Amino acid sequence: MKELLILLRKGSKSARIAAIVNTIIALIKGTAFFVTGNVAMFAETMHSLGDAANQFFVYIGSALSKKSPTKRFPNGFGRLVHLVLLGAVLIVGIMAFETIKEGWSHVLHPTPSKGVLINLAVLFVGVLLESFVLYKAMKEVLHDANVPTNGIGVIVKSFGALSRAKPATKLVFMEDLVATGGGILAIIAIVVSKATSFHQAEGLASIIIGLMMLYVVGKVFLENAAGALGEADSIMEERISQLLMKDPDVKDIVSVTVIKEGEALHAELEVEIDPTLTVAEADDIKDRLSERITKEHGVLDITIQFDEDDGVANWKNPS
CATH class of the missing domain: 3.30.70.1350 (Cation efflux protein, cytoplasmic domain)
Incomplete structure (x- = not known):
């Protein structure tokens, strides 16, 4: 037990923060969805739930990968984080499928948006929290890549340094980038649906968010499959x-x-x-x-x- 606690302290800081924040966001969004029944909010709830579960497993995997070599595993457990990430993306894939399916159903059978103010307020808070986690992930990307910078430079340089980041940091960065963009897209869709008769906007937003999640699944799967095999730097x-x-x-x-x-x-x-x-x-x-x-x-x-x-x-x- 003592060894486990020591290992957990060494786990990815960005994944730990992201898992906690996304759990809070998912609870808030889920409550708003049950109250309003808004399909764009459903997409964002599923997205945040997937991210929270994914990042929790990433945190555990990154911690266990630092376990010292044993007689049975003399090369250590470094590649364990890749195996955990390969399993974790399955969760996001399932969430993405449900998000796309619900969005397509709303496109075929559009209904007027309800609880607009509640949804917009929740999404706005969600975007702020996701932006905070994303900025933290950007700073950790630069730390992993050994690129010193401050201020606005963190945002600009983090994209260029992403390929040098640790697997867990890279996943958190991509997931929260998509989550922040998805929250903004959901806000736009709700406003359009309320201001016009184009109620399919929320369904289209849900489909786009689901496709963005699938992109993360594909990207993370390919990179960690290479890492599990042993990729050259x-x-x-x-x-x-x-x-x-x-x-x-x-x-x-x-x-x-x-x-x-x-x-x-x-x-x-x-x-x-x-x-x-x-x-x-x-x-x-x-x-x-x-x-x-x-x-x-x-x-x-x-x-x-x-x-x-x-x-x-x-x-x-x-x-």
């Missing part, structure tokens, strides 16, 4: 190769492989050095390279192999 491979070639004792590079292990990176290197060096000198080089490379953001461990210099420079900078 080409950016870090280039970065490490540049560090190696700056070392005076490294004559050439045979190979550089960096594999994403959940939220951490595992590097495997093979370099050529002077064959006349003693074992002690080679060991000093290995220690120096290991210390330098493990300082890189996200690198958890490193394996270095030496080969004798053949006098032919084969390594070319990938850039």
Whole structure:
């Protein structure tokens, strides 16, 4: 029990906050839907419920992935977060299907919107809360990518740095981006339905929100399927190769492989050095390279192999 509590403290902060906030939002939206029967509010309720459940599992998965290696699992549990995310997106997929189905039913059989003021007030509060969580996720994206910035720069740079974020952070970012956009879309649909006779607007909004949710499902599924298999990090491979070639004792590079292990990176290197060096000198080089490379953001461990210099420079900078 004590170990579990320690692991939970290490779980994704953005996922934990998002799970709590979306649970509150889902309860508020669900109450508004039962009072008014508004289909756009139903879509938003389902969306928030899906996000809350998803982000809760993401938080648990990100925490358990930091469990220390055991005799049975000597490589650790880093990829566990990918497996949890693959399961979690199924929840969002089911919610998306129900949202699209309900929206299509409203398009075929439109009814005037009820409880407009209640729905608009609830959606406005929801958008504010989702925006808060989204901004937190944006800051964590930049933290994961090791990109320092403040103010409006957080919003602008977070999109460019998203590919470097941890799996849990990336999921929270995408879900809350869609949730914020979906809330704004639902507000517009309710206003249009009330101001005009186009009552199908709420149904169309529900379908669009459901399709946005399906996009997140597809995106997260593909990325975490790659992560579960063991995806290479080409950016870090280039970065490490540049560090190696700056070392005076490294004559050439045979190979550089960096594999994403959940939220951490595992590097495997093979370099050529002077064959006349003693074992002690080679060991000093290995220690120096290991210390330098493990300082890189996200690198958890490193394996270095030496080969004798053949006098032919084969390594070319990938850039």
